[in-house]
Amino acid sequence: MLNQNRSNQLFERAQNFIPGGVNSPVRAFRAVGGKPLFMQKAKGAYLYDEDGNRYIDMINSWGPMILGHAHEGVQQAIARALPDSLSFGAPTAREVEMAELIISMVPSIEKVRMVNSGTEATMSAIRLARGFTGRDKIIKLEGCYHGHGDSFLIAAGSGALTMGTPDSPGVTRGTALDTLIAPYNNLQAIEQLVSENKGAIAALILEPVAGNMGCIAPQPGYLQGLRSLCDREGIVLIFDEVMTGFRLAKGGAQERFGVQADLTTLGKIIGGGMPVGAYGGRRDIMDFVSPSGPVYQAGTLSGNPIAMAAGMAMLSYLNEQTDFYQQLDAIANRIVSDLKEVLQQLGLRYTINQVGSMYSLFFTEQNVIDYDTAKTSDTERFGRYFRHMLEQGVYLAPSQYETLFVSAALGEQELQQLKTASYESLKALNRA
Ligand SMILES: N[C@H](C=O)CCC(=O)O
Numbered sequence: 387m388l389n390q391n392r393s394n395q396l397f398e399r400a401q402n403f404i405p406g407g408v409n410s411p412v413r414a415f416r417a418v419g420g421k422p423l424f425m426q427k428a429k430g431a432y433l434y435d436e437d438g439n440r441y442i443d444m445i446n447s448w449g450p451m452i453l454g455h456a457h458e459g460v461q462q463a464i465a466r467a468l469p470d471s472l473s474f475g476a477p478t479a480r481e482v483e484m485a486e487l488i489i490s491m492v493p494s495i496e497k498v499r500m501v502n503s504g505t506e507a508t509m510s511a512i513r514l515a516r517g518f519t520g521r522d523k524i525i526k527l528e529g530c531y532h533g534h535g536d537s538f539l540i541a542a543g544s545g546a547l548t549m550g551t552p553d554s555p556g557v558t559r560g561t562a563l564d565t566l567i568a569p570y571n572n573l574q575a576i577e578q579l580v581s582e583n584k585g586a587i588a589a590l591i592l593e594p595v596a597g598n599m600g601c602i603a604p605q606p607g608y609l610q611g612l613r614s615l616c617d618r619e620g621i622v623l624i625f626d627e628v629m630t631g632f633r634l635a636k637g638g639a640q641e642r643f644g645v646q647a648d649l650t651t652l653g654k655i656i657g658g659g660m661p662v663g664a665y666g667g668r669r670d671i672m673d674f675v676s677p678s679g680p681v682y683q684a685g686t687l688s689g690n691p692i693a694m695a696a697g698m699a700m701l702s703y704l705n706e707q708t709d710f711y712q713q714l715d716a717i718a719n720r721i722v723s724d725l726k727e728v729l730q731q732l733g734l735r736y737t738i739n740q741v742g743s744m745y746s747l748f749f750t751e752q753n754v755i756d757y758d759t760a761k762t763s764d765t766e767r768f769g770r771y772f773r774h775m776l777e778q779g780v781y782l783a784p785s786q787y788e789t790l791f792v793s794a795a796l797g798e799q800e801l802q803q804l805k806t807a808s809y810e811s812l813k814a815l816n817r818a
Pocket residue numbers: 410411412413448531544545598788
């Protein structure tokens with residue numbers, strides 16, 4: 387049994403002063419049972435909790451720690467920036483360099499605006515699409531998650547789905563009516579929505595690879611079909627690449643699948659672990675943003691110098707490597723093939739989805755291609771699996787509906803530990 391005394395004490399204290407004891411719901415371990423672990427530090431592939439337990443980290447801060455924790459290049463860039471002050475509320479050279487670097491790496495982005503989180507990026511992107519098209523409605527896909535802006539907390543994935551509140555109270559009826567919902571991977575359903583709402587749809591927003599109902603890949607031709615439909619109907623196609631950006635390729639999912647978005651939202655990796663988001667895309671659309679255009683969006687801390695220093699260090703590193711993504715994918719491929727071998731040895735037929743360095747093990751035998759099929763997963767079984775893995779030193783995402791993120795810091799020793807832990811955990815589950 388894990389010694390969790392100090393974490394438990396902190397959780398007790400936290401519950402008095404922080405709703406549910408955590409600052410983001412999935413962290414509470416509600417869906418997997420048990421109490422959350424409070425982390426003290428991390429280095430490379432490992433997390434260390436307040437009780438001194440060590441875990442292989444398969445969340446990596448939900449994506450940003452693609453190089454592993456406390457990467458020297460990123461740490462040093464922050465240290466170099468610190469003496470120059472923490473915030474100016476005025477333009478800096480680093481923001482210009484950051485914009486140039488993002489644009490050089492993501493071909494569909496011609497102009498970009500920095501914000502402070504993925505949520506800000508998606509909220510700003512749909513306002514911009516509405517201002518640009520003069521239309522009110524957006525299409526959002528079931529189980530996709532675009533942060534906690536009101537327009538997106540309808541059939542939402544991630545923590546909202548995990549907590550059983552995919553339609554959050556507090557979202558006004560009017561806002562909800564402007565968000566039209568369609569299933570993921572179903573082009574026909576979107577075509578129908580568009581024909582029923584001709585000329586009224588400003589934007590279609592989706593995660594090009596869904597990561598917030600577990601990992602789900604777009605089916606062949608799906609993204610291309612959406613692109614053609616949006617072109618035909620004058621709808622702004624928004625790819626939420628907060629998870630997939632700079633993770634699935636230098637140019638994100640759009641490079642990997644060969645489909646360009648009109649607007650792209652970014653976060654996570656672009657801050658190197660600091661709170662950063664961005665939205666960018668076609669010049670004619672981005673020029674609608676204030677002060678070059680009428681659509682208002684602002685932020686005191688946007689383009690924060692320390693966050694820009696961390697993000698620049700991270701993106702420059704990724705940009706300079708020639709075969710980084712092949713190597714990262716190879717690590718993920720090995721983890722997935724080990725897991726398949728373990729399932730086979732134990733005679734289990736669970737579903738594994740993987741796209742590059744994102745993957746999920748679903749406790750269902752069905753093909754998981756959308757929200758409904760993701761929900762066929764046995765979440766109680768997942769919870770038990772999660773706890774067994776934790777006991778064996780592996781920290782998975784504490785929800786069936788979150789993808790796992792592979793980091794480049796995983797080496798042979800960690801891969802072997804992962805395989806053994808999976809085998810022992812699934813065997814124990816099977817026995818129960
Ligand atoms: N799916 C979310 C991040 O991408 C989960 C993290 C959170 O809500 O705290």
